[in-house]
Every structure is written in C-alpha cells, then in structure tokens.
Amino acid sequence: MDYTKQIQDIAGRLFSEGKIDIFIGYRNTGFDENQVPVLIHQYKDVDQLLFTDKSVFNLANYLKYEHTRNKRVGLIVKGCDSRALNLMLTESQVKRENLYIIGIACEGVVNETGEKAQNCVECMMPDAVVYDELLGSATGKREYQVNADIRELDEKTLTDRVEYFEEIFENCIRCNACRHSCPLCYCAKCCIDQETATLFHGANTTSSAFHALMTWSLHLAGRCVDCRNCEKACPIHLPLHLLHKLNEKVIYENFQENLAGMTEGDRGAFYKYSLSDPDDFIL
Amino acid sequence: MEAEIKEKIVSMEKPHMEAPPDWQPVIMGILCNWCSYAGSDLTGTSRIQYPPNIRIIRVPCSSRVDPWFIIKSLQTIADGVLISGCHPGDCHYISGNYYARRRFLVTKKLLNFVGFHENRVQFSWVSAAEGAKFAKVVTKVTEDIRKLGPLHLYKKENS
Numbered sequence: 338m339d340y341t342k343q344i345q346d347i348a349g350r351l352f353s354e355g356k357i358d359i360f361i362g363y364r365n366t367g368f369d370e371n372q373v374p375v376l377i378h379q380y381k382d383v384d385q386l387l388f389t390d391k392s393v394f395n396l397a398n399y400l401k402y403e404h405t406r407n408k409r410v411g412l413i414v415k416g417c418d419s420r421a422l423n424l425m426l427t428e429s430q431v432k433r434e435n436l437y438i439i440g441i442a443c444e445g446v447v448n449e450t451g452e453k454a455q456n457c458v459e460c461m462m463p464d465a466v467v468y469d470e471l472l473g474s475a476t477g478k479r480e481y482q483v484n485a486d487i488r489e490l491d492e493k494t495l496t497d498r499v500e501y502f503e504e505i506f507e508n509c510i511r512c513n514a515c516r517h518s519c520p521l522c523y524c525a526k527c528c529i530d531q532e533t534a535t536l537f538h539g540a541n542t543t544s545s546a547f548h549a550l551m552t553w554s555l556h557l558a559g560r561c562v563d564c565r566n567c568e569k570a571c572p573i574h575l576p577l578h579l580l581h582k583l584n585e586k587v588i589y590e591n592f593q594e595n596l597a598g599m600t601e602g603d604r605g606a607f608y609k610y611s612l613s614d615p616d617d618f619i620l
Numbered sequence: 621m622e623a624e625i626k627e628k629i630v631s632m633e634k635p636h637m638e639a640p641p642d643w644q645p646v647i648m649g650i651l652c653n654w655c656s657y658a659g660s661d662l663t664g665t666s667r668i669q670y671p672p673n674i675r676i677i678r679v680p681c682s683s684r685v686d687p688w689f690i691i692k693s694l695q696t697i698a699d700g701v702l703i704s705g706c707h708p709g710d711c712h713y714i715s716g717n718y719y720a721r722r723r724f725l726v727t728k729k730l731l732n733f734v735g736f737h738e739n740r741v742q743f744s745w746v747s748a749a750e751g752a753k754f755a756k757v758v759t760k761v762t763e764d765i766r767k768l769g770p771l772h773l774y775k776k777e778n779s
Binding site: 499552556612618 | 715733744761
C-alpha cells in the first residue's frame with residue numbers, strides 16, 4: 338500500500354487550483370522510519386507528503402481544533418478515519434463543503450513491531466465511506482469477530498480481572514492524551530476534568546484514572562470507530578482498546594448494531610432503540 | 621450464656637478485606653420523577669417497611685442518568701446503585717426509558733468487566749402504583765449488597 342505519488346499529485350492540484358487552504362497528511366519524522374501528521378499550507382511543501390502502511394494516525398482528529406475550523410481543508414482518510422469523520426459531520430462538528438476528502442481503500446497499517454496491527458486484522462470496513470476521491474480498490478464489509486483480548490479476559494474470574502484492571506488504572510498518569518487524540522472527543526469543557534489536580538489530592542491517582550477512563554469510554558460507547566488513536570497517543574501504552582471493544586461486543590450481541598458512522602445521519606447505537614431490546618437484567 | 625457467632629463479611633471483589641462488625645450497606649437510589657419516585661412515596665404513605673440503607677436522588681427521567689453518575693456514586697459513598705424508572709411504554713417523555721435501557725446494559729457489563737460484581741449495579745421498573753414492589757426491590761438489592769460486602773474498588777481517597 339503506497340499512494341505517495343497519487344496523494345502528492347492530488348494535493349498539488351488542489352493547491353494550484355486554489356481549492357484548499359490546508360492539507361492534512363503524513364510526513365517522515367526525519368530520524369526514523371515512522372511517520373507523523375503534518376499540516377501543509379503552501380504548494381511548495383507538497384513533496385513532503387507520504388502514504389504507506391506506516392501512516393497510522395487518524396487525521397480527522399485535526400479537524401476539531403481552532404486552526405482548521407472554517408478553513409477549506411483537504412485530508413486523507415482510511416476506513417476507520419472516514420467513519421469518525423462521518424460521525425463528526427453528523428454531529429455538526431465540521432462542514433462537508435469545506436472538506437476535500439481523499440479516501441483510501443485500506444489494506445491495514447502496521448504496529449510498532451512491524452506486524453499488521455490488531456485492529457486492522459479485525460477490521461470490519463477497511464474502505465473509506467465518505468470521500469471525494471477513492472484510491473485503491475474497495476473490498477467491502479467483513480464479518481464481525483470478537484476481539485481476542487476480550488475473549489481471553491472474559492474467561493478469567495472476577496478477582497483476577499480486578500487485579501488486572503487495577504494495575505492498568507494505577508499506571509495511568511492522567512495526561513489526557515487519549516482524549517485529545519480522539520476525533521469524537523470534541524467537547525470544549527469535559528466532565529472528567531472535575532477530577533483534575535488540586536493542591537491537596539493530586540489528579541494522578543488510581544481512583545481518578547478509573548473515573549476518567551470509564552466515563553470516557555462510556556461516553557464513546559456506540560460511537561467508537563476503533564482507529565486506536567488513543568492507544569497510539571498513550572505514553573505508557575495502556576491497553577485502552579479493551580474498554581471500547583467490550584462496549585462494542587455488548588452492543589453487537591444485544592442490539593445487533595456495529596460500525597458507527599457508516600452513513601451520514603447514523604448517530605450510533607445509543608441514539609436509537611428497539612422495543613425488543615433485552616430486558617431480563619431489569620428487576 | 622451462648623454468644624452469637626456472627627459470620628464475618630468480606631468484600632466480594634477483594635476477599636482479603638473484612639467489613640467492620642457494624643457495617644451497613646449504602647445504596648444510591650436514582651429514581652425517575654414520574655414513576656419510581658412517586659412509587660417510593662406511596663411505599664411511605666402506605667406504611668410499608670423497607671430497609672433504610674437507600675439514599676434517594678430524584679431525576680426527571682431514567683434517561684437523564686449518565687453512566688457517569690453511577691461511576692461517581694460507586695467511587696464516593698455507595699456500595700451499590702439502584703436505578704429505577706417507568707415501565708416500558710409508560711415513559712412521561714414517550715421513549716426515554718428505552719434509550720436508558722440500552723445504556724444501562726452496556727454500563728452494567730463494562731463495570732462487571734473491570735471487576736465489579738454484577739449485583740452492585742441494579743435496575744428496576746417501578747410504576748407510581750407499585751409501592752409494594754418498590755419495598756420488595758429495595759429489600760432485595762440491600763440483601764444482595766450485604767452479601768457482597770463493602771466496596772473497596774477505586775474509592776476516592778478523601779471520601
């Protein structure tokens with residue numbers, strides 16, 4: 338998967354026709370093999386752009402900040418990113434007419450060790466669903482499969498799971514990088530900030546991490562697109578996908594809903610209901 | 621003189637932690653204004669006995685309950701949470717409890733996944749005419765939580 342040439346051509350064309358003010362893409366870090374997102378403002382910088390299987394980040398995230406608001410933006414989206422973008426469009430966070438979207442029919446990106454990333458192996462919709470131009474050939478929807486880590490944890494006893502998750506919440510340093518890297522966490526004021534640092538009891542405690550991560554994952558339940566930007570941003574590599582994947586599993590098994598953001602106007606599982614939803618857990 | 625031998629109560633999630641001998645469970649009850657709150661009122665005016673362990677908060681509708689409320693309750697004083705709303709079809713706002721039902725299931729499963737016993741968070745439908753049912757529900761939830769013991773997971777340090 339290497340679309341470097343095509344993306345440079347398209348970005349160059351858009352700048353020379355004056356269709357966009359900013360192009361969001363990927364470039365090399367300059368000191369290793371990895372790539373970082375880059376915002377390009379002029380035609381002469383277009384040759385920095387890249388797209389290979391190391392282009393892991395979700396660029397839709399950069400649309401929620403002030404410097405791209407009300408500007409004409411061109412960007413690259415993979416399958417998962419395009420669904421996040423679709424949700425942002427549905428929730429009125431960006432305007433479609435301001436965007437020029439290059440969709441990718443994604444073949445999966447790599448993780449830190451160079452293998453195909455777990456979310457790409459389990460990906461249900463690798464093709465971009467909203468685009469002006471599609472690169473690559475679309476392969477269509479795939480079957481839902483339960484995440485391997487979730488299956489493993491479900492077999493453990495309750496006390497084992499308590500120990501496992503206590504370690505995770507204890508290691509969290511409350512840097513909020515997960516929240517800032519999530520394209521769907523765009524609230525200007527976030528409710529989890531009330532557990533923030535004070536003089537007498539710091540923010541960096543197990544209980545405040547529990548409060549923040551659980552609230553965050555439940556507010557994203559039914560909307561998470563499994564791009565794993567949060568996990569890539571986490572400085573201590575916490576397995577944050579566990580919380581999202583469990584929500585996804587429960588929602589799929591009970592409400593037969595998955596793949597939020599497939600069409601514009603679809604707001605996810607928590608914005609609709611069915612009269613036949615399971616009722617047996619209620620007294 | 622025969623001394624009564626009391627069974628020691630330990631925390632379900634952390635079996636090495638014992639409850640103090642005079643421990644009483646605290647249950648946070650979040651009730652919908654239109655059905656369950658009126659139902660609990662009827663329980664009182666009908667003079668039906670129920671355990672005094674429940675602390676009631678009134679909300680406009682069961683769909684007003686953000687999962688955040690449950691997390692905050694469990695982190696402060698509560699050992700368990702009971703959320704109650706109108707029966708399906710009876711919602712004052714037509715469909716609020718249907719949306720709430722989906723959210724409750726996911727919240728319950730996620731809390732169970734990270735280590736809370738599934739009986740820590742319970743839900744019920746109680747209508748304004750079901751005073752006796754409210755007393756029954758509170759009794760059941762209190763007994764469930766009493767069996768599970770005090771909650772020691774992720775409590776706020778200064779609470």
